[in-house]
Amino acid sequence: MGSPPPLSPFAPKSLPQAAPVEGVRLAVAEAGIRYKGRKDLMVAVLDPGTVVAGVLTQSKTRSAPVDWCAAQLRHGCARALVVNSGNANAFTGKRGQEAVEITAAAAAEAVGCAPEEVMLASTGVIGEPMDAGAFSHLLKGLATEAAPDALLPAAQAIMTTDTYPKLVSVSVDLDGVPVRIAGFAKGAGMIAPDMATMLSFIFTDAPIAHPVLQALVSELADQTFNCITVDGDTSTSDTVLVFATGKAAERGAAEIADAMDPRVPAFSAALKGVMHDLAMAIVKDGEGLSKFVEIEVTGAESDxxxxxxxxxxxxxxxxxxxxxxxxxxxxxxxxAVGKSGEAADRDRLSIWFGPHLVAKEGERAPEYVEQTVAQYMKNAEIKICVDVGIGGGHARVWTCDLTHAYISINADYRS
Amino acid sequence: MGSPPPLSPFAPKSLPQAAPVEGVRLAVAEAGIRYKGRKDLMVAVLDPGTVVAGVLTQSKTRSAPVDWCAAQLRHGCARALVVNSGNANAFTGKRGQEAVEITAAAAAEAVGCAPEEVMLASTGVIGEPMDAGAFSHLLKGLATEAAPDALLPAAQAIMTTDTYPKLVSVSVDLDGVPVRIAGFAKGAGMIAPDMATMLSFIFTDAPIAHPVLQALVSELADQTFNCITVDGDTSTSDTVLVFATGKAAERGAAEIADAMDPRVPAFSAALKGVMHDLAMAIVKDGEGLSKFVEIEVTGAESDxxxxxxxxxxxxxxxxxxxxxxxxxxxxxxxxAVGKSGEAADRDRLSIWFGPHLVAKEGERAPEYVEQTVAQYMKNAEIKICVDVGIGGGHARVWTCDLTHAYISINADYRS
Known part of the structure; x- marks a missing residue:
């Protein structure tokens, strides 16, 4: 790796804080998988009874850990999560699969569960053989020292070209019982929406049945992580996992057993908030960005x-x-409207940059003043609105600009 | 405009030459549409009897001149071509359409033909109102001074961010009669394949019926211009027009009246050669490029x-x-294979960089030596081959790399 990329202009002024989630303990280590002098391995130990739901990359060349998670999401029980950065364990063939099995077995032994209850994720270089032996011996110690207040170090350990850790937590009231949701994520390049995007891990102590949680996660991922793009490149490793330990049941919150439960809207809104904030944090740390961009399209043929x-x-x-x-x-x-292939009529199209109408009825808006709009473009956050003018379809997506720094970061990522 | 972008590393050492095409006379002028101190307007005067075939952008927000050409391609008769650079006359509403009509009328009067026999193209900034009055008065003089040997100045007059003129010419023998094909094109950003790409004008003195020529142009554009991309962005103005003056008939070449004519393969091959060379010239002058890249995919489910x-x-x-x-x-x-959405099997995929097998059977190839392949990457022309391993589908496309210079050029294109 060359020198670290400069801090995102949207990096928070101070490190994010998150209160512990009951039933979740975390630990990190410096395994030296690729990076030197920083933590690159994290373990989350989950109390018995934890359910897991998730969405995974739709890539046809997905990584070995993604294959593993896909199999385990069917039963939806989890006791541990192991994540490394520096090596994606993608396109690593049978040996990559073996590395996954070795890691799951070592974590299962450390935690005292079945290997199938261990969820795995890897992020970093694609195609580099993964030596699980280089870090599997660390898992026992990590499981022992895991502590509830290690969310921030865990968020830091999964970073690659990210310039700041992305950690969000909220509390939501379920029938008078406060339930926590905390999650972290990493970006920052090869980010494009195709179901799940990048790595994100979210923990809650809410008691919620696996099918209900899975349905929520799938729906909400589509409204949050799947609405962001840094470069249009979908990773081989995209993984969003949401773990629910159910520990709040001990404090009186009855289990959410089906989707019709009246508490679902509140929980769903809180979970969506966490997922949205993490998705925004990823865009705002997009590789090399200088500006955050929201794009809203109305009046299209369909959503x-x-x-x-x-x-x-x-x-x-x-x-x-x-x-x-x-x-x-x-x-x-x-x-870009014209090349999208979707129905559009040049003469009905309207475009705004921020509050400024720049084009309508097939030509430049009469009120357009270049200087005013150029001034608007100096903002760090830019909003572009397009009304297609032919239907009721609506969408909102978030992205960043394409800068010299993106080129620099990706021209020498491996060197 | 800022300072001109540096010359493409693939720019030819000397200016291209092209012999005149019988029945075609050209002239250029400095109309000051946007650029200062350079020619930005060209006119081609075509002898009576010239037929024209073409392919136009599939963009839903195509420019006024593209709309005009689409209408005229139905009858396929042309006596003049007028092209300006600096203003695309795209998204310019009714006034853009009026500008097209004013230009066609002025050219028709200058040449002595119907306005419908005038083909038009514009390239440059989108959304800037076009004042046809600023240059239509020049057309009379240009038509008078037009000369057969002005192909190179014409190729130069249509350039925008191009760093060199793209001009190709060949001669093909039709039953012992030499026939000429000469064409020019411009790139260099907002280049992505969707039927026609960018502007390209090709002239031949071959006698060929309009339906035969149109069928050939559509088929060959798909194999040449539609196989290139600089940045995946499809322009609003893409236009390929092929004019056949038929003048070689006077030298004894009978008209190619239908697609079964035994001379079609030779003519088609020659025309394809010109279109291919122009397409390659566009990629090799892609905005800011440092490398030219050929990508060949075999073994896919279909072509x-x-x-x-x-x-x-x-x-x-x-x-x-x-x-x-x-x-x-x-x-x-x-x-990128994984995100394409097409059928792929990670474990059957093979990848070569130049002659070097880098990946097979779902992992890094055993013979892969990083240093050797890194050395290969220093070449100016890079070939990437992918065998998907599941079918007989084949494709070859051409592109360039993404550099700091691309960002610089497009961050201040209008400033």
Whole structure:
């Protein structure tokens, strides 16, 4: 690795704090998998009775740990989570699969559970053979020393090109019983929405049945993580796992056993908040970004069409480079709408940059003043709105600009 | 405009030459549409009897001149071509359409033909109102001074961020009669394949019926211009027009009246050669490029699937940045295959960088030597081959890397 990338302009001024989640203990270690002088391995030990739900990358070349998690998500029971950074264990063939099995077995022994109750994730370089022996011997010690207040070190241990740890926690009231939800995530390149995106781990002490949790996670991932893009490149390793220890039941919160439970909306809103905030934290630490961009599309033929148009804008290199240059080049929005393949009518299209209407009825808006809009583009957070003008479809996605730093980071990621 | 971008490393050492095409006369002028101190307007005057065939952008927000050409391609007769650079006349509403009509009328009067026999194209900034009055008065003089040997100045007049003119010409023998084909094109950003790509104008004195020519152009564009990408961004203005003056008939070449004519294969091969060379010239002048990249995919489920996979690799920003950094990061090829959505089996995938097998059977190839492949990446021309291993589908596409210069060019294109 070259010198570390400069801190994201959106990095929080202080490190995030998160209160412990009952039933979850964490520990981290410096295993030297790729990075030197930093923690690159984390273990979460989960109390008996924990259920897990998740969404995984739709990539056809997904990693060995993703294959493993897919199998375990069927039964939905988890007692441990092991995550390493520096090596994605993707495209590593049979040996990669063996590394997964060795890790799961070692973690199971350390925690005292079945290997199938161990969830795994890896992030880093693709195609580099993974030597599980280099860190599996550390798991016993980690399981022993795991403590409830180690959420932040865990969030730090899974970072790759991230410039700050992403950790979010909230409390939600279930019939008078406070329940915690805390989660962390990592980005920061090869980020594009295809079901799950990147790595994110969320913990709650809510008592909730596995099928209910899985349905919630799938639905909410689509509204949060799947609405972000840094570069349009979908990772082989994308994993979102939500662990529910159920510990709040001991404090009087009855189990949420089905989706019709009246407490589901409140819990769902809280969980969505955590997932949304983590997704935003990933975009705001997008590789090399200088600006955070929200793109809202209305008036498309359908919600799906609106989303395709929004991502066509959000993933356009020429549009993203213009934003980096603070150029209100709305002609490139027109281009991206046009290339999306979705129904559009040039003469019904309207485009706003922030509060400024820049184009309508097939041409530049009469009230457009270049200087005013150029001034708006100097903001760190940019909003682009497009009304297609032909239907009721709506979508909102989040992205960042494309800068020199993105090129620098990705031109020498492995060197 | 900022300072001009540095010359492409693939720029030819000397200016291209092209012999005149009988029945075609050209002229250029400095109209001051956007650029200062350079030619930005070209006119081609075509002898009576010229037929025109073409392919146009599939963008839903296509420009006014593209709308105009679409209407005229139905009858396929052309007596003049007018092209300006600096303003795309795209998303310019009714006024853009009026500008097109004013230009066509002025050119028609200058040449002595119907406005419907004038083909038009514009390239440059999108959404900037076009004042046809600023240059339509020049057309009379240009038509008068037009000369057969002005192909190179014409190729130069249509450049925007291009760093060199793209001009190709060949001669093909039709039953002992030499026939010429000469064409020019411009790139260099907002280049992605969706039928036609960018502007390209090709002239031949071959006598060929309009339906035969149109069928050939559509088929060949798909094999040439539609197989290139610079940044995955499809322009609003993409136009390929092929004009056939038929003048070789006077030298004894009978008209090619139908697609079964035995001379079609030779003519088609020659025309394809010109279109291919122009397409390659566009990629080799891709905005900010340092490397030219060929991507070949074999063993996919179908040719269409192979093409989708090839473009998934060719348009991946993270892959393109790695190539710029001379990093043999084949893991990103795995990622791009996986995200393409096409059928793939990780364990049957093979990847080569140049002659070097880097991955097979789901993991890094045993013979892979990082240093050797890193050395290969220092070449200016890189070839990446992927065998998907599940079918007979094949595709080949061409692209370039993603560099700091691309960002610089597009961050301040309008400033």
């Amino acid at each position: 799906k069409a609106a989303r395709t148009i929004a991502f066509s804008i959000a993933n356009s290199p020429i549009m993203k480079a213009a934003i980096a240059g603070e150029d209100p080049n709305w002609g490139r929005v027109v281009m | 269409k699937a192979a093409r989708t996979i090839a473009f998934s690799i060719a348009n991946s920003p993270i892959m393109k940045a790695a190539i710029a950094g001379e990093d043999p990061n084949w893991g990103r090829v795995v990622m």
